Amino acid sequence: MEQLVNLATKVGERLKENQQSVTTAESCTGGGIAYMLTEIAGSSAWFERAFVTYSNEAKHDLVGVSEATLTTHGAVSEEVVAEMAQGALNAARADFALAVSGIAGPTGGSDEKPVGMVCFGWATKKGVVTETCLFDGSRYEIRRNTIAHSLCRLLSYLEAEK
Known part of the structure; x- marks a missing residue:
């Protein structure tokens, strides 16, 4: 937890420095990324809002993922997280959006999309x-690694913007 708080603190510091904001669209993490970001005092200066889009209907209704994309590629796909991220960015009018959809397990995986597969946008x-990653471990570990990876990559993008 301390590692995630430190990471979220760095993200917040960079967003505040750059006078930018972030929003999230989350499926398999169930709002965990937003939770970590809002653990930071003063996050209201740079955290806009979160969309927890666990169901396909929520992905469509809240962040505009097309039904065709969901049907063709499935909820756990780079095509879907790309639309989730873009839809969240537009809806929140933020500077950055991050989106995740994956299979945290312990059930629900397949040969094509195994437990631990997470797509990021x-x-x-x-x-x-x-990007797509495959994480090992329990449901808790997969979700924690998803949150950490999301924040690490966001921090990298923010550093590049500096």
């Missing part, structure tokens, strides 16, 4: 970057 007005 980071959006700015310049575009969207996506």
